[in-house]
Amino acid sequence: MPLVTITAADHYPQEWYRQVADIVNEVVIETLDFPVDDRYQIIQALPAERIELQTRSGDALILQLTMRSGRSSTAKQHFYKKVAETLEQKVDVDPANLMIVITENKDADWSFGDGKAQFLV
Amino acid sequence: MPLVTITAADHYPQEWYRQVADIVNEVVIETLDFPVDDRYQIIQALPAERIELQTRSGDALILQLTMRSGRSSTAKQHFYKKVAETLEQKVDVDPANLMIVITENKDADWSFGDGKAQFLV
Amino acid sequence: MPLVTITAADHYPQEWYRQVADIVNEVVIETLDFPVDDRYQIIQALPAERIELQTRSGDALILQLTMRSGRSSTAKQHFYKKVAETLEQKVDVDPANLMIVITENKDADWSFGDGKAQFLV
Numbered sequence: 196m197p198l199v200t201i202t203a204a205d206h207y208p209q210e211w212y213r214q215v216a217d218i219v220n221e222v223v224i225e226t227l228d229f230p231v232d233d234r235y236q237i238i239q240a241l242p243a244e245r246i247e248l249q250t251r252s253g254d255a256l257i258l259q260l261t262m263r264s265g266r267s268s269t270a271k272q273h274f275y276k277k278v279a280e281t282l283e284q285k286v287d288v289d290p291a292n293l294m295i296v297i298t299e300n301k302d303a304d305w306s307f308g309d310g311k312a313q314f315l316v
Numbered sequence: 317m318p319l320v321t322i323t324a325a326d327h328y329p330q331e332w333y334r335q336v337a338d339i340v341n342e343v344v345i346e347t348l349d350f351p352v353d354d355r356y357q358i359i360q361a362l363p364a365e366r367i368e369l370q371t372r373s374g375d376a377l378i379l380q381l382t383m384r385s386g387r388s389s390t391a392k393q394h395f396y397k398k399v400a401e402t403l404e405q406k407v408d409v410d411p412a413n414l415m416i417v418i419t420e421n422k423d424a425d426w427s428f429g430d431g432k433a434q435f436l437v
Numbered sequence: 438m439p440l441v442t443i444t445a446a447d448h449y450p451q452e453w454y455r456q457v458a459d460i461v462n463e464v465v466i467e468t469l470d471f472p473v474d475d476r477y478q479i480i481q482a483l484p485a486e487r488i489e490l491q492t493r494s495g496d497a498l499i500l501q502l503t504m505r506s507g508r509s510s511t512a513k514q515h516f517y518k519k520v521a522e523t524l525e526q527k528v529d530v531d532p533a534n535l536m537i538v539i540t541e542n543k544d545a546d547w548s549f550g551d552g553k554a555q556f557l558v
Contacts, residue, residue: 198499198501198536198538212487213486216489220489232491232492233491234489234490234491234492235489235490235491235499235536236488236489237444237481237483237487237488237489237499238483238487238488238489239481239483239487240487261501261538261540298540300538300539300540300541301541302510303510303513303514303539304513304538304539304540304541305537305538305539306517306521306535306536306537306538307536308490308493308532308533308534308535308536309521309532309533309535310517310518310519310520310521310522310532310535311514311517311518312510312513312514312517315510315514
């Protein structure tokens with residue numbers, strides 16, 4: 196946990212996607228209190244015009260997280276702030292163009308492998 | 317709000333995706349009572365055979381909306397009806413092939429930019 | 438119901454995606470008790486390095502299901518087990534690399550076509 200879908204424009208060098216995914220993963224684990232090896236990510240690169248963020252200029256970056264309910268609003272706010280700051284500092288993402296959406300579910304809704312529901316075992 | 321993912325076959329002209337996205341956005345704002353500049357969309361074009369809608373013939377169009385809980389069932393029904401009608405009238409989408417799924421979350425689950433949780437501020 | 442998004446590496450033959458989608462659909466219907474024609478799938482193929490599953494070796498396969506709340510934890514566990522077993526047997530997917538995430542919603546959140554909310558009618 197969580198499952199993170201990263202949606203970005205498709206005109207960046209390969210290395211950029213790796214850096215963004217690494218940063219998002221590090222901040223998720225740090226601010227939302229997940230185990231250090233909890234990395235589950237889907238990186239979706241689309242033509243820039245296929246990602247709409249109002250009328251803002253510049254490329255959009257959208258993070259969609261699915262995770263178990265339980266994290267506090269304060270932890271989520273810490274995550275938003277830290278990931279925006281770090282993406283700006285390290286890969287020059289404009290914080291104005293970073294959208295984040297969280298969807299929560301329950302223990303029974305996760306299988307991390309081997310056909311098991313690990314949170315129920 | 318909301319974040320809308322539009323999934324469609326990839327064989328249409330570029331302009332078609334723009335028209336569909338514009339229509340969806342207009343109807344979302346009108347029927348679900350969002351501010352006029354609340355446009356957040358991901359447009360995903362896939363080979364037609366990668367989108368399965370039972371055994372229906374013709375291209376599928378799938379809309380996935382994530383939004384805060386609070387909209388009434390009546391408002392959702394109004395949205396379904398109006399978006400199906402408008403897509404049929406303006407871009408000839410068969411209403412039979414339009415699937416819509418909504419997922420709801422909470423105030424703390426949104427950051428629209430700048431690393432802030434705008435609904436909590 | 439449900440809407441199933443299948444995310445897999447993009448280097449497989451076309452037929453493989455069809456087989457995986459067929460298997461997932463069959464097991465969903467069998468174990469989660471859906472009508473036999475309830476097939477709604479989005480199949481997303483991405484470069485293998487764009488799908489992160491910890492540090493596991495081999496290709497990841499991620500299933501994301503959105504469905505109405507109501508299925509029991511036992512039914513979900515049955516689904517996880519059966520789909521992992523069947524994918525391994527029939528298309529050689531390593532169960533260790535299969536991740537499944539479920540998100541639940543409500544009756545009013547579905548339109549399967551024709552602009553109607555079928556669960557409310």
